[in-house]
Amino acid sequence: MRGYTVLRLLGIEVRRNAVPPLLPVLALLTWMSPIGRHLVPVALWPDRSTDLQSLIMGVGPAVAGAAAWMASREHRRGMADLLASTPTNRWVRAMVTWGATTAWAALFYATAGAVVFAITATQATWGGPVLWPVLVGFVALVACSAAGFAVGHRFPSRFTAPLAAVGLLLVMSAATSAAIGGAALGLLSPLYPSIGLASAVFYAVRPDLAVVQMVCYLGVAWIALGSMVPFRTARHQLRRTGLALVAAGVVLAGTAIGLVATSHRDAQGVVVPALHDTATDLAIPYTPVCSRTPLKVCVHPAYSRELAVLAEMINRIAAPLAGVPGRPARAEQRAGGEGDVPFHVHGDPAVLTIPHFIIRGTLAPPAFASAVETRVALALVAATTSPERATGAQRALALYLLTQAGNAPNPDLLPVGAVARAAAKRLAALDPATRGSWLHSHLDAVRNGTLSVKDIR
Template sequence: MSAATSAPAAADQRPAATRADLVVLRLLRLELRHNAMAWLLPIAIGLFWLTTYRKDMAQLPLWNLRAAGLQSGAVLDFAVPVTGAAAWTASREARRRLTDQVSVTARPRWARLLAPWAATTIWALVAYLGCAAVLYGVTEHQVGWGGPLWWPAAVGAASLPAFSALGFAVGTFLPSRFTAPLAAIAAFFLLALTTQPIHGSQSAWQISPIVTGPWDLGPQGVSATFYPFVPDLPIAQVMFLAGVTAALLALLALPAGWAGRSVRVAATGLTTAGLLAAGTAVALAGTGTMDAQGMIDIPALHNTADDQPLRFTPVCSDTAIPVCLNPAYAAELHLVTDTLTPLLDQLAGLPGAPTRILQTGVVLQQASNGVSARPAAPRASGTAHVFPLVLPDELPGPSMTAKGLASQLQDQLAQSYGPNLVARLVDYQPGESPAQDAVAKGLLLAAGLPGAQAPSSGPDRADPNPWPDLAPGTPAYAAAERFAALPASTRHAWLVQHLAALRAGRITLAQLP
């Protein structure tokens, strides 16, 4: 009888590091399949569509407006559910009374917690990046000039690991079935209340990831349009979020028995480094000030190259006096020309009339009662005959929709820029010449702007005194109606011949045709 022989089982020849990596990947795959954040994705995406995407799409197609809306809106949309999901997952062992059973496993507790944290963060990041890609993709097909701004999107992405780590820390150290909803609510109020202490443009509270610029200024279209986008504040915010994430994750390895001695020493160093990075970022944000273009400059992070204006070729109309806009505002050109063309046809060729109307940015300045704005000087050669134009969405204030802009733009052009053009033409001085009043009113009536008032202030007028409104029935109003009723060629010929005398105040009402 022959002895039966059996070959020894083949030993696993893979290195220990490779086997450990496979174990980690297998554990991560299991956590991804059963993670609570996967069930909350429809809620997060629904919040994004309802509160961020729809609001952004209603705004003007400008990269800086859409990017700022993405950062401030998406952080709230995703941070709340990811904090709740992370807290729920972290408290899983305590809720199921498994702490004693899993404590005897080969892997330390901090290592077991990293896999579910990573799974929660991955699900949140995948959904966020998908939403951001859709918003940026649609914007790319709508904008007329410029390119995507990535720093605001990076701040939103960096906030998700931080809030996931916050939820894990809360759920780990305060395990309860009530921890997850309370953590989610706390995350919402934490984000919302961080903006309350911000007053002015220099505040350390601007480190909040939902802040995209000077909080008192609000959404402002001209920033990052006439000048490059200044990434100083987003850099500080990403630094703060990365430091908070590192500190919170390292905190999980500090309790005795949760990790080996060497790991706890390394975790102590990582916690300290994370807190130092976060504290440094807060201090940097406190040194930031609003620049003239409505962005935050942080001296230690600022690149002086961002102070140079962007080069662009204006988009101009073919009207009698060309109207030229920044290409980012090309969609608004027809609104400007439709309103001003009748007046421009009358002014073209007259002595002292502008040869071009050029859109210019605004210069902003922090004031005691808010933010003041004034037009920047036109950046063009021969600016003596260039009339500056500032559009309503360049000015500080609530964000406007495209529909609201059309109405407000036409009102502003009719109520302010039309009279400003006429005032410049006749060299108007308040109350000095009834003939100037009548000619100016007549030109506005002939241009179809009967309700326009002469300017009290504006980009080309510094005089605080209002132009007197000519009441119907007065001699000046009658002269204005008579002047407006003249044929356009007759009115133009008279102005060419008598404009100098009208400016000098040598024309009386009786001398008007």
């Protein structure tokens, strides 16, 4: 079949495809995905790029369902006999239909990506688009389309499309759960972020997992497309093409499985030894931006838009501790998630460390008040940020700091009993000079956990 003929057929299939009527649904799924929640500052390019990959959670199954619907069209519409009487073989017809379906899906994805990147460009203060997760999402989408089409081709029925969509969602979700549980194979789920976010903006992008994921999805796509060749009746050349596709797909998918099985995780993400470039382990040099507040707050320039809010919040909470020994003179942002780098005060002179990851997710009110403020208050008065391990006196003092700053503590992060609540009230009732004096002489004891809540005057 000549190229121009294929283009004409493709034109018809594009015009009469099942995806365009689905576009509003895809847009809704996009809005319901993490992108819909994250299109507010802080705008970090790695996060936004990963959000685009996460689009696959809703869009992937929908596209797979649409592809299965298109693949089963000949059978559902009673066209099999008529089409079988034409010289164009079924596989070529299928490829044209699949191509049109995938083209629509790709167009939607590209449009969503362009919109998200355009919005991010107006919000972000540092860096540029990270393409690896976007590419992973794109290849995963192609694989979803191919897999759905192959299923619809093999089992042509009106029920195949919804079953393919639901089945794919379940498989991806199960794989992601397995990855979170520590299973290496689960990392191949397209829902698992292909780059490490905990150290994003602070370290170079590590593409190890992204490469393995793409290799895997390409393999899946090739197997799906090759398996649609009618091996019993096809011409020799087409049979060879089908076999080559399936074989290459198996090799690619097998390679991806082999590579991911050797992987391990660290604070910067997933390391695949065979693909790993140590240059991606290096920190990216940056000049922090700092506030001019009494307690100086310094953040990565990617967070510069949040600096004023963050500095005001930390200073308000820490205000009663002014002049108290052990009170941090400075707050600094560090790479790493909260599990790796929790809010804590350390060093001499003391520095309050702020993990960047928690801020990314929680700066928007009201989560800001309920999460970050409570953690800051607890970090100022306790050596631990684990609320379960905080003493009654530490909880009482943290409660006081939050209350005087005009905030309510998050009961999940800072459970406070009646005794601690009463102690916080006693502190608040003191005149400022007496309270300052008491804090001056007792803060260390509170931090060390040697002071009982009943000893708070």
